[in-house]
Amino acid sequence: MRRIVYREWRIESSRYWSLLAILAGVIAIGGLAALYMEHEGHWVTGMTNSVVWGAPHVFAVFLIVSASGALNVASIGTVFDKSFYKPLGRLSGLLAAALLVGGLLVLVLDLGRPDRLAVAMTTYNFSSIFAWNIFLYTGFVAIVIAYLWTMADRKGDPYKKPVGTFAFLWRLALTTGTGSIFGFLVGREAYDTAVLAPMFVVMSFAYGLAIYILVLMYSFAQDDRPIGALMLKRLKNLLGLFVAGVLYFTLIYHLTRLYGAQTQSIEHFLLVSGGIYTLVFWLGWMMIGSLLPLGIIYHPRHSKNPRAIALASALVIIGGLAAMYVIIIGSQAYPQEMFPGMSVVEFGAPGDIGGAVAPYWPSLPELLLGIGGVAVALLITTVGIRVLQFLPESLADRAVDPHVAAAESRQQ
Amino acid sequence: MSEHTQQPDSDQQPDLVQQPDRGRRDFLATAAGLATAAVAPGVVLHTAAVAAPRTTPVTDIKRWGMLIDTAKCADGCTACVDACDHENGLDLQETPEGIKPLKWDNQRATWIRKVKLRDNLTGRMTNLPLMCQHCENPPCVDVCPTGASFKRADGIVMVDRHTCIGCRYCMMACPYKARSFIHEQVVQKLTRAPRGKGCVESCNLCVHRLDNGESSTACADACQEVGHAAILFGDLNDPHGALREALRQVNSRQIRQDLELNTGVRYAGI
Numbered sequence: 001m002r003r004i005v006y007r008e009w010r011i012e013s014s015r016y017w018s019l020l021a022i023l024a025g026v027i028a029i030g031g032l033a034a035l036y037m038e039h040e041g042h043w044v045t046g047m048t049n050s051v052v053w054g055a056p057h058v059f060a061v062f063l064i065v066s067a068s069g070a071l072n073v074a075s076i077g078t079v080f081d082k083s084f085y086k087p088l089g090r091l092s093g094l095l096a097a098a099l100l101v102g103g104l105l106v107l108v109l110d111l112g113r114p115d116r117l118a119v120a121m122t123t124y125n126f127s128s129i130f131a132w133n134i135f136l137y138t139g140f141v142a143i144v145i146a147y148l149w150t151m152a153d154r155k156g157d158p159y160k161k162p163v164g165t166f167a168f169l170w171r172l173a174l175t176t177g178t179g180s181i182f183g184f185l186v187g188r189e190a191y192d193t194a195v196l197a198p199m200f201v202v203m204s205f206a207y208g209l210a211i212y213i214l215v216l217m218y219s220f221a222q223d224d225r226p227i228g229a230l231m232l233k234r235l236k237n238l239l240g241l242f243v244a245g246v247l248y249f250t251l252i253y254h255l256t257r258l259y260g261a262q263t264q265s266i267e268h269f270l271l272v273s274g275g276i277y278t279l280v281f282w283l284g285w286m287m288i289g290s291l292l293p294l295g296i297i298y299h300p301r302h303s304k305n306p307r308a309i310a311l312a313s314a315l316v317i318i319g320g321l322a323a324m325y326v327i328i329i330g331s332q333a334y335p336q337e338m339f340p341g342m343s344v345v346e347f348g349a350p351g352d353i354g355g356a357v358a359p360y361w362p363s364l365p366e367l368l369l370g371i372g373g374v375a376v377a378l379l380i381t382t383v384g385i386r387v388l389q390f391l392p393e394s395l396a397d398r399a400v401d402p403h404v405a406a407a408e409s410r411q412q
Numbered sequence: 413m414s415e416h417t418q419q420p421d422s423d424q425q426p427d428l429v430q431q432p433d434r435g436r437r438d439f440l441a442t443a444a445g446l447a448t449a450a451v452a453p454g455v456v457l458h459t460a461a462v463a464a465p466r467t468t469p470v471t472d473i474k475r476w477g478m479l480i481d482t483a484k485c486a487d488g489c490t491a492c493v494d495a496c497d498h499e500n501g502l503d504l505q506e507t508p509e510g511i512k513p514l515k516w517d518n519q520r521a522t523w524i525r526k527v528k529l530r531d532n533l534t535g536r537m538t539n540l541p542l543m544c545q546h547c548e549n550p551p552c553v554d555v556c557p558t559g560a561s562f563k564r565a566d567g568i569v570m571v572d573r574h575t576c577i578g579c580r581y582c583m584m585a586c587p588y589k590a591r592s593f594i595h596e597q598v599v600q601k602l603t604r605a606p607r608g609k610g611c612v613e614s615c616n617l618c619v620h621r622l623d624n625g626e627s628s629t630a631c632a633d634a635c636q637e638v639g640h641a642a643i644l645f646g647d648l649n650d651p652h653g654a655l656r657e658a659l660r661q662v663n664s665r666q667i668r669q670d671l672e673l674n675t676g677v678r679y680a681g682i
Contacts, residue, residue, distance in 0.1 A: 041609045043508045043595040048518035052580040052593060112578015112593060112610030120577050123558040130557035130581050186671055187551055187587025336589055338542075338667050339529050339682070345537070348493075348525025349517050354589065358518070 004087045004399070006389035009382075011222050016386060023379040030372015033365035034109035042112065045366050050358035051332045056110035058324045059370030062207065063103030063377060064137070064178055065200055066320070068171040069208020071096035071144065074151070075171070078164030084234060084400055087392040088216070093148040094384045095212055095377075096171075097141050102377030104137055106370055129180050136174045143167045152389070175204045182327065189266040190331030195256060199249040203320065206242035210316035213239065215378075217310050219385055220395065228397030229304065230404065236309045240297035243316060246323075247290050262340075269334050270326065274357070277330035280322045289319010333358045475567035476617050477546065477648040477676035478632070479658050484642035485539040487528070492541045492643060495634030496524045499618060501602035508596045521592035521607070523615040524631055529682075538682055541631065541643065544569055544590040544615040545667060546676030552582035552591065561612070567648070567676050570616040578610040587668045590614050617645075617676075648676060 009016070037044060047054040074092035077085035108114055124131045147167045150156035156163075179200030185191040213235050220227050254271065257263040270281055293312040302308040335344065335355050347354020385391050397404040497503040500523060507516050524543040530536070550569045552561045560576035563569045571582075583591045591614040594607055601607040604620040618629040632645040646655030664678040 038610075041508070041596045042593065043511055043516070043519050045595075047593075047595075048515070049522070049583070049592050050518060050589070052583045112580065112612070113576065114578075116575075116577045119558055119575050120579075123575055125553075125556055125559035127554045128557045128581070130555060130579065134557065181581075184555070185551075185585050187585060187668070332584070336587065338588065341532050342529040342538070343532055344527065345530050346526065346528035348522055348527065348542075349520075352517050352522060352525065354525070354527065359514075 005393045006090065006391060007393045008387060008389055009219060009223055009385040009391060015222070016382075019382055020379065023375045023382065026375035027372050027379060030369050030375065031109075033368035033372065034114075037365050037369070038109070038114055044363065046361045046363045047366075048353075048358060048360070050353045051329060051360040053328055053332065054110075054360065055329075055362035055366035056106050056369050056373075057328050058321060059373050060103045060106040060110070061178060061181075061328065062321055062324045063099050063106065063373055065175060065204040065324075066207040066211050067096050067099035067103060068140070068175045068178075069204035069206065070099055070212050071167060071171050072205055072208055073212055074147065075164060075168040078151075078160055079168045083402075084231075087395060087400060088212075089151050090148065090390045091216060091219075091385065092212060093144050093151065094390050095215060095381055096208070097144045097148075098377040098380035098384065099208075099211065100137060100140060100144075101380060102373040102375075105376055106373035109369060110366075129177060129184055133174075133177045133181065136170070136177050140167075140170055140174050143170050171204075172201060175201045182331075187336065188331060189263050189337055190257075190270070190327070190334060193253065193256060195249065195253050196327075199246070199253055202242065202245040202249050203323065206239065206246050206316055207320040209235070209239050209242055210313040210320070213313040214310060214317070215381060216395075217306065217313075219391060223391070225391065226394050226396040227306070228395055228400065228404075230397045230401055231395045232306055232309055233304075236297050236303060236312065239313065239316065240294060243290055243293055243297070247294075250285070250290075250323075262337075265337070266331075266334050269357075270330055274330060274334070277326055277333065280330070281326045284322025285319055285326060288315050289322055293319070329360055333360055470565045470623075472565040472567075473649065475648040475676065476622065477567065477646065477655060478629075478678065479644045479646075479655055479662070479664060480540055480677065480679050481642050481644070481662065482538050482540045482679055482681035484640050485541065486640050486642075487537070487539050489539075489638060489640065490526055491634040491638040491640075492631035493524050493526055495630040496543075496615070499630035500605040501600070501607065502605075504600040504602070505607075506596070506599055519593075519595040521594060521613060523590075523592070523613075540679060540682065542588065542590070542667070543631075543677065544586075544617075545588050545673070546615075546617065548674035548676070550673065551585040551587065551671075555581045555585040557581065564619075566622075568617050568619055568622075569614075570619065571611065571613050573606060573608055573611045573613070576611040578612065580612060582612055586614075587671055587673070 045054055071092055073085055074089035074096075076082050077089045108117055111117075120134065124134075126132070143163070144167060147160075147163050150160040150163045176197045179197035182191045183194055183196035216235075217227065254267060257267045270277060272278060274281070293315045296302050296308050296312040296315075299308070334357060335353065344355025353359070392399070398408050399405075502521055502523060505520050507513075507520075511519075524541050527540050527542045529538045529540070531538070546567055546569045548567070550561070550563055553563050553569065556562075557579060558575045558577055560572045560574075561569070561582045562572060578593070580593055583593060591612050593612050594609050597609050598607045607613065618626075621629065627646075629643075629645050632643040635641060635643040644655055644658050647653045648655060650656060659678065662680040664680045665682065666673070666675045666678060667682070
């Protein structure tokens with residue numbers, strides 16, 4: 001295999017600055033939305049005392065989970081010694097850190113008291129998985145930066161494998177922690193199951209890789225750098241495997257809940273009678289996010305088309321957001337079961353939802369804040385690949401596969 | 413001499429020009445009086461507060477709790493809810509301008525709610541007040557990242573509003589839907605129940621009363637006053653107390669008993 005040459009993103013200045021301006025504009029709008037919600041209070045959002053985590057959490061958790069998954073590409077190269085993936089490592093690290101920062105920003109700006117971030121950073125209750133996650137998140141950024149250094153600097157080369165292995169284990173812990181935020185909630189029917197933690201790990205593999213593929217394809221296309229068919233094939237096959245993994249865990253999750261009499265009604269709600277949540281589950285999570293991408297990825301003809309692969313990746317991302325919507329919001333909208341064998345006829349003040357499904361509709365500021373977080377992640381990535389050598393010059397087959405290179409040289 | 417007679421005697425007729433302005437003097441005197449009247453109560457209160465600081469820590473000698481007899485809880489009666497609203501300033505919450513009433517009902521803070529249940533098999537109706545159950549092992553305290561959600565030694569579960577960051581994880585964790593998030597700007601609040609936008613709060617068993625030597629909550633008092641006496645408040649640790657005596661007499665259970673949280677609030681007849 002040839003030596004991998006990394007180069008800064010060399011698109012025209014005007015295009016680069018236009019891209020930055022657009023992203024900065026989206027971030028500014030997201031920031032204004034956050035400021036509006038902070039100034040007015042959460043009454044301007046769709047959130048209530050029943051649905052306490054709304055659309056910002058959907059984006060935040062999706063971004064955080066994807067961040068950990070985006071690092072997977074680097075791990076495959078470093079930890080599992082797959083030389084094919086080694087050229088992809090630097091972008092993988094950058095994207096992981098960028099997505100995490102974007103997600104955390106959304107999470108922090110949706111707090112009731114974002115001004116008390118210092119309290120969250122200095123006062124800990126270690127029985128809370130949330131407090132652990134603060135360390136898991138900040139530690140992740142620090143480890144990824146160290147990992148990037150080992151990949152970029154010759155002096156760091158001997159440390160690449162140990163640091164990469166540590167980063168891999170850390171990211172597994174991070175996603176387990178994120179899944180456990182929900183899995184540790186014993187008082188809600190949809191949560192209270194350990195299967196959520198590994199499910200989030202597999203989801204992270206899929207969503208992180210889908211984002212990675214899109215960013216890679218876009219950045220390479222803009223700079224006229226080649227991506228060989230072999231590389232795309234490997235990446236899309238890996239994506240297919242991960243999406244199938246998500247499907248498997250989704251099946252296990254629902255079968256477990258269906259088997260227990262206690263949780264059958266929440267299953268009926270999510271799968272049959274939940275209105276928007278049932279629709280989002282079947283159409284968003286299952287059809288758009290799982291079956292359709294799998295159909296493209298394993299289609300004999302379309303699977304060879306880069307555009308189709310990009311489309312499959314985009315569908316996986318939409319499906320991921322849908323999955324988060326069902327998991328986070330659908331599970332809160334469903335009334336908490338407190339009185340088995342009884343129906344709640346009245347629950348406090350008129351309109352205060354207890355026995356009925358809680359209404360929730362994401363408000364515009366919530367959506368803008370979430371999209372702002374995505375823009376932050378993309379802005380960090382854009383600046384990163386522009387100013388530092390994150391992208392390999394070529395991912396053509398002969399550059400990444402020694403067999404192809406050898407065959408080509410024999411032909412010459 | 414004539415000069416002398418023409419000049420006024422400075423001893424007998426003082427020069428008005430050099431005299432202090434009576435109006436100004438009166439004004440200053442009035443202002444000083446008013447200022448004293450305004451400040452003095454504060455000084456007195458402050459002195460009283462400083463003079464008698466609460467130096468004794470809360471102990472676990474007592475564990476506050478309740479027994480609610482659903483058979484006595486009358487259909488349509490909201491005395492406990494109204495009393496709680498008044499006692500803890502929940503009735504001072506102002507509806508944000510332009511919000512739909514139904515949405516506001518789902519957003520405003522509620523510490524205690526009147527719940528009506530129907531048995532799916534028999535159709536028997538049951539009424540009960542539902543509030544923070546003051547668990548011995550509270551999930552809200554477990555999950556709070558900053559420790560703002562805490563349990564006192566005497567069993568009262570509450571929120572430290574100085575360290576609450578408004579993450580709402582405790583609300584996700586509460587099995588009783590007992591916690592409220594303050595979604596709006598708060599203009600009016602009571603000293604005994606401070607309330608701030610962006611923080612979480614819930615029933616604190618009228619902690620201000622208990623810390624000042626009283627031994628009952630507003631809801632229990634109100635229920636007694638209207639003649640139902642469905643709420644019995646007391647010390648769960650006192651083996652000869654009225655609460656333990658009543659718990660010995662009737663068959664009570666906890667809501668979500670399966671979670672084994674050992675709640676401070678027990679119910680008879682559910």
